[in-house]
Structure formats: C-alpha cells, structure tokens
Amino acid sequence: MGVEIKESPVSDSDFEAMREFVFEYLAASVENESEGGRMRWYPWHSAEYRHNHILNVVDLAEAIAQKEGANEDVARVAALFHDIAKLETDQDVHAKRGAQITREYLETHTDYPASFVEQVCSAIESHNYAGDITDLPLETQALIEADLLDKIGANGITLMLLRMGYEARTHLDAADMVERVHRRGIDAAERIRTDTGESLAFQRIKRVRWFSEWLQEEVRNMEVSEDL
Numbered sequence: 001m002g003v004e005i006k007e008s009p010v011s012d013s014d015f016e017a018m019r020e021f022v023f024e025y026l027a028a029s030v031e032n033e034s035e036g037g038r039m040r041w042y043p044w045h046s047a048e049y050r051h052n053h054i055l056n057v058v059d060l061a062e063a064i065a066q067k068e069g070a071n072e073d074v075a076r077v078a079a080l081f082h083d084i085a086k087l088e089t090d091q092d093v094h095a096k097r098g099a100q101i102t103r104e105y106l107e108t109h110t111d112y113p114a115s116f117v118e119q120v121c122s123a124i125e126s127h128n129y130a131g132d133i134t135d136l137p138l139e140t141q142a143l144i145e146a147d148l149l150d151k152i153g154a155n156g157i158t159l160m161l162l163r164m165g166y167e168a169r170t171h172l173d174a175a176d177m178v179e180r181v182h183r184r185g186i187d188a189a190e191r192i193r194t195d196t197g198e199s200l201a202f203q204r205i206k207r208v209r210w211f212s213e214w215l216q217e218e219v220r221n222m223e224v225s226e227d228l
C-alpha cells in the first residue's frame, strides 16, 4: 500500500523571505508609478493595504485548504504571490503577470519540485477566473474563495467607510455603503463552493447584516435607499 509522504517543502524562513520580496515589489511598484497614473489616494492602491490583504488571503486560503484536504503549501504560497503585480499592471493582466514573477522567483530562489511551482503558478494565473470555480483545482478554489472573503464582512465595511472619506461623502451615506458590502457578500457566497468557504462567508454576511441593523437603529434618518 502506497503511503503518501507529505513533507512541507516550504520552511518558515522561506516563507518570510517570500513575504519580504512581495512587499518590496509592491512598494517599488508604487514608487515607480508616474504621478496621478492611478487613483493612488484610495487606500487599496497602497502597498501597505495590498500587503495586508495578501496576508489575510494567506490565512484564509490556508484554513480552507487545510479543512478541505487541499495542498496547504500550494495554497499559501499562491496566496502570498497572487496580487504581486496588482500595483504595476492593469487588473485584467495582473494574474498572468503575477504568475510570471512568481515562477521567476521560485525558479531562482528555491529548489521546490517543478510540479509544486507549476501548481502555484497555475493557481495565481487563474485566480481571476470568472466561471464556476469547481472547474479549477482545489488549491485554486481555496485562493479564489479567500480573495472573495477578504472583501466582505467587517473588513469590507471598514474599507467602504474609508472610501466614503476619500469621496467626501457624508455620514448619512453609510447605510447605503454598508448595504453594498452586504450585497457583495451575498454575491461572493454564490460563487463559493467549499463548505469551509461557505461557512466563513455566512459568518461575514451575518456580521454586515448586524452592523447595518445597528446603524439604522442608532442613527436617525439612516436608511438604505429604495433603489439599492
């Protein structure tokens, strides 16, 4: 009977070196940007926000992979690199470009098996796949679900309220903006397929619903617009 040896090729110090590389890459992308080329005043165009988002996605992807029986190392390394090109390229090419940068890094800085590099890069390349995510390997599903989950829930609300400040909106727009986060959560839950991802999505949607109800209860004239 064949016994599968599951030894992690990724040490803590490897992972830390990769994390530093990703953060420095993001910071350099912002520095090299020509003035006003992007909406860089929005918080999610900063290297700090992107780095933090990436670390959240690493934790979520790892948790999903672990509970669903996927390869955790593939999921967490793919999550770590998935948005590396986000600040230097356009949205529609960032996944492909991110996979190229990752391949280059893994091939020159590590001795991981070729099949491991392949799985990681393929997960990154398809992380913006718009179809049914069960078409993809489980590690890629874990990454896509984790990426969706970080934009909903309490963190989704925080970013949306921050955005209101950047857009000079008033406090009374908050119910509508929180409702957008709620809808985004429902849309995300429709795409999510694993049981682990689904239960995390429901927990996050519930938090947003509570917040929305509390807000409308506490603040006079704080209502969700009819057309939303």
Ligand SMILES: [Fe+2]
Pocket (backbone or CB within 6 Å): 053, 057, 082, 083, 147
């Ligand atoms: Fe992402």
